Amino acid sequence: GAGVSQSPRYKVAKRGQDVALRCDPISGHVSLFWYQQALGQGPEFLTYFQNEAQLDKSGLPSDRFFAERPEGSVSTLKIQRTQQEDSAVYLCASSLEGEGFRGYEQYFGPGTRLTVT
Amino acid sequence: AQKVTQAQTEISVVEKEDVTLDCVYETRDTTYYLFWYKQPPSGELVFLIRRNSFDEQNEISGRYSWNFQKSTSSFNFTITASQVVDSAVYFCALRGRSNNDMRFGAGTRLTVKP
Numbered sequence: 759g760a761g762v763s764q765s766p767r768y769k770v771a772k773r774g775q776d777v778a779l780r781c782d783p784i785s786g787h788v789s790l791f792w793y794q795q796a797l798g799q800g801p802e803f804l805t806y807f808q809n810e811a812q813l814d815k816s817g818l819p820s821d822r823f824f825a826e827r828p829e830g831s832v833s834t835l836k837i838q839r840t841q842q843e844d845s846a847v848y849l850c851a852s853s854l855e856g857e858g859f860r861g862y863e864q865y866f867g868p869g870t871r872l873t874v875t
Numbered sequence: 876a877q878k879v880t881q882a883q884t885e886i887s888v889v890e891k892e893d894v895t896l897d898c899v900y901e902t903r904d905t906t907y908y909l910f911w912y913k914q915p916p917s918g919e920l921v922f923l924i925r926r927n928s929f930d931e932q933n934e935i936s937g938r939y940s941w942n943f944q945k946s947t948s949s950f951n952f953t954i955t956a957s958q959v960v961d962s963a964v965y966f967c968a969l970r971g972r973s974n975n976d977m978r979f980g981a982g983t984r985l986t987v988k989p
Contacts, residue, residue, distance in 0.1 A: 791977070800879075800966050800979030801920070814975035849920065860972050861908035861927055866920035 760784070762867035764850050770873045771840045779835045779870045783852030790833050791864060792825055793849040801849055807833060808856065840874045847871050877902050879969050881980035888957055889988050896952045896965050896983045904928075904971030909943065909950045914982070915963040926950060957987045 763782045771777050783790050789808050793801035794817075803817040809830035818825070822841075827833040837844055851864035878901040888894045900909065911923040924934060926943050934941045938955045954961055964984045970977040 798981075800968075800982050802979070803976030806975045817976060847918070851920075860970060860974075861925060863910060863922045863925045864977065865922060866912075868917075868919045 762850055762852050762865055764848075764867040764870050766870060767868060768871050768873075770875060773841060773874055774839055776836065776838045777840055777872065779837075779848050779872070781833045781835070781850030781852075781867060783831065783833070783850070784865055787852035787854055787865075788830075789853045789855040789862075789864075790827060791851045791853075792833070792835050793851065794819075795847040795849055795869070797846075804835070804848075837872075840872075842874050845872055845874045877904075877969050877971050877974055877976075877978040879967050879978050879980035881965075881967055881983050883983045884981070885984045885986070887986045887988065890959060891956050892987075893953060893955050894957050894985065894987075896954075896967075896985065898950045898952065898967030898980060900948050900950065900967070900969045902969060902971045904973050906972040908970045908972075910968040910970070910977070911941065911950075911952050912966045912968060912979075913963045914966065920966070923952075954985075957985075959987050959989055961985060962987045 765780045791806050792804040795801045805825045806814040807827045822838045824836045847869040849869045851866045853862040853864045855862040880899045907928045909926045913921045940953045942951045964982045966982045967980045968977050
């Protein structure tokens with residue numbers, strides 16, 4: 759089966775523009791995660807969905823960041839009024855994890871590299 | 876709180892050398908999960924291994940081996956007879972049972988020279 763896919767792979771936005779980043783998880787994966795990876799750093803958690811429910815958004819850096827997964831499959835991360843500090847790679851991951859066991863591995867997509875000019 | 880420390884920022888070896896990547900973690904959870912991921916130049920994070928806190932058995936997979944020691948809160952990764960294709964950034968990660976987020980270390984950049 760296909761892995762996690764993300765689009766677009768690259769996005770250049772002018773400061774102040776809104777952007778939308780899409781994630782298609784592995785079919786059947788209940789859980790979906792978004793991470794932000796700055797250059798030379800490890801990924802940092804943004805938000806977590808279990809099916810369509812957003813269970814944790816504690817990592818979203820500001821109220822300009824918004825994520826949704828309305829049907830429990832595809833997810834979109836939206837950034838409003840982009841700022842230069844938003845420039846990073848945004849990674850999506852999915853896993854089989856559901857209720858109970860939290861230790862399933864996460865499978866990552868190729869990421870979207872966002873550059874805000 | 877969860878924390879992962881990968882003290883080695885960069886390592887450079889010559890092909891066929893053995894190399895160990897260190898990972899030290901902190902967590903208040905008694906049940907937790909440890910992971911290693913590889914990020915080659917293409918950028919996609921590739922899952923390598925998961926270890927549960929209640930299973931301290933070491934693991935070997937081909938040229939890769941992992942040494943999990945709860946007493947020192949370490950989960951080290953050894954590549955035997957390294958190859959050029961092993962060149963990548965390697966991340967150690969931790970997820971406590973009570974946490975929704977997976978915490979990554981800063982990564983170790985491994986360069987294997989021919």
